[in-house]
Amino acid sequence: MAGIFLTFEGGDGSGKTTQINRLVAWLESRGQTVVLTREPGGTDLGVELRNLVMHRKGFIAPRAEALLYAADRSHHIHTLVRPALERGDIVVQDRYLDSSVAYQGAGRVLDPDEVRELSLWGTERLMPDLTVLLDVPASVAKARQAAEDRDYDRLEAEAEDFHTRVRESYLALAEAEPERFLVVNGESPIEEIHQVIITRVSDLLG
Numbered sequence: 001m002a003g004i005f006l007t008f009e010g011g012d013g014s015g016k017t018t019q020i021n022r023l024v025a026w027l028e029s030r031g032q033t034v035v036l037t038r039e040p041g042g043t044d045l046g047v048e049l050r051n052l053v054m055h056r057k058g059f060i061a062p063r064a065e066a067l068l069y070a071a072d073r074s075h076h077i078h079t080l081v082r083p084a085l086e087r088g089d090i091v092v093q094d095r096y097l098d099s100s101v102a103y104q105g106a107g108r109v110l111d112p113d114e115v116r117e118l119s120l121w122g123t124e125r126l127m128p129d130l131t132v133l134l135d136v137p138a139s140v141a142k143a144r145q146a147a148e149d150r151d152y153d154r155l156e157a158e159a160e161d162f163h164t165r166v167r168e169s170y171l172a173l174a175e176a177e178p179e180r181f182l183v184v185n186g187e188s189p190i191e192e193i194h195q196v197i198i199t200r201v202s203d204l205l206g
């Protein structure tokens with residue numbers, strides 16, 4: 001495809017939003033056409049699914065949760081991301097299938113290969129050109145969120161050991177695919193992280 005697909009991953013409170021906004025501003029200042037989007041919730045249907053899966057009170061079976069995220073992803077890729085990539089745009093996306101492998105696989109303890117395969121089926125096997133992983137210990141992320149003084153969603157509210165499993169899963173994914181992943185220490189200064197990211201993205205742009 002003509003475009004470039006960049007995804008950001010990391011635990012809740014890892015600083016993705018800050019880095020994504022900086023990267024998008026940098027790309028646009030260089031004259032690139034950027035589509036900024038996220039999962040879950042990058043489409044109208046996705047907004048409804050996001051509300052369900054993140055804010056529904058009460059239990060959702062782990063496999064049902066995995067299917068809801070996968071449904072959001074499938075519709076998002078089909079209706080928004082693939083068309084953008086076919087036009088030659090740069091898609092910068094907050095979370096993609098690695099989130100499902102980490103949260104539903106390691107967090108909810110489902111088979112990670114099955115969770116990944118579900119998303120690959122849903123997206124007709126679309127993989128990112130680059131995935132930036134902002135790595136932060138679960139305890140640090142939790143402290144950052146506590147400082148925000150707002151209600152937690154269903155996933156954020158999980159105990160620290162859930163988020164530690166998520167982090168370990170992300171690191172294992174990055175180790176298994178070192179060419180796709182850029183792992184950055186999310187505790188480094190914001191500007192330093194940004195520089196590391198744009199250096200790698202510059203290489204990708206050629």
Ligand code: TMP
Binds near residue numbers: 155
């Ligand atoms: P965020 O949009 O604020 O990052 O929140 C999304 C939440 O949903 C976050 O807690 C991670 C979780 N999540 C999953 O559990 N599985 C997924 O596939 C995705 C995309 C997100």
